Amino acid sequence: MSSAQATPKQSGTERGQEGFEGQRYQDEGTLARLAMSELQRDLHRVEDQARMAQQDAQGSRQVAQHARSAAQQAQVQARQAQSQAQQAQSQAQQTQNLLQQAQNQAQQAQGEAQQANQRAQQALGQVQQAQNQLQQAQNEAQQANQRAQGAQERADQSSQQAQQAEDQALQAHNQAQQAQTDTGQIRMAARQLQRA
Numbered sequence: 135m136s137s138a139q140a141t142p143k144q145s146g147t148e149r150g151q152e153g154f155e156g157q158r159y160q161d162e163g164t165l166a167r168l169a170m171s172e173l174q175r176d177l178h179r180v181e182d183q184a185r186m187a188q189q190d191a192q193g194s195r196q197v198a199q200h201a202r203s204a205a206q207q208a209q210v211q212a213r214q215a216q217s218q219a220q221q222a223q224s225q226a227q228q229t230q231n232l233l234q235q236a237q238n239q240a241q242q243a244q245g246e247a248q249q250a251n252q253r254a255q256q257a258l259g260q261v262q263q264a265q266n267q268l269q270q271a272q273n274e275a276q277q278a279n280q281r282a283q284g285a286q287e288r289a290d291q292s293s294q295q296a297q298q299a300e301d302q303a304l305q306a307h308n309q310a311q312q313a314q315t316d317t318g319q320i321r322m323a324a325r326q327l328q329r330a
Contacts, residue, residue: 170328177321184317188310195303202296209289216282219275226272233268237261 240258 170324173324174321177317177324181314181317181321184310184314188307188314191303191307191310195300195307198296198300198303202293202300205289205292205296209286209293212282212286212289216279216286219279219282223272223275223279226268226275230265230268230272233261233265237265 237258240254240261
């Protein structure tokens, strides 16, 4: 009897089992590659969306900055108009005081003589007419002052709204940038997972 033992032959069942296992591993590898490819496409899509959101946020921020600048300019113009209206109102008040003094002097001259009274009456009518015109100018200056004040209030409100819009645009920009950063980290982790 020989000391060397004969190697047992593999049965058909064992060879079939090994073929099945190999096919299963191959299918699993194919599914893993497909899943990884799908994950990479999703990451590209998320990156594109984050980039577009960042661009939109940047555009909104620029629009808000332009709106804020325009509102500030309107606010400055409204203040200038209000200052000019106040100056005009002050000048009208001073002129009215001068005309009132002139009217008093004309009334004094009326008591001196009849002839002087006629001239004074004439002057008094002119002073009264000028006073009415000045009163009208004062009323218009008051209305202009009120309109300027309303314009300033609207400009203040527009400036506040522009500031809020700029803050919202900046927040959207920061969120889009954070989303892009998160996407990059996920993509890097997916690459490491694919290498493993």
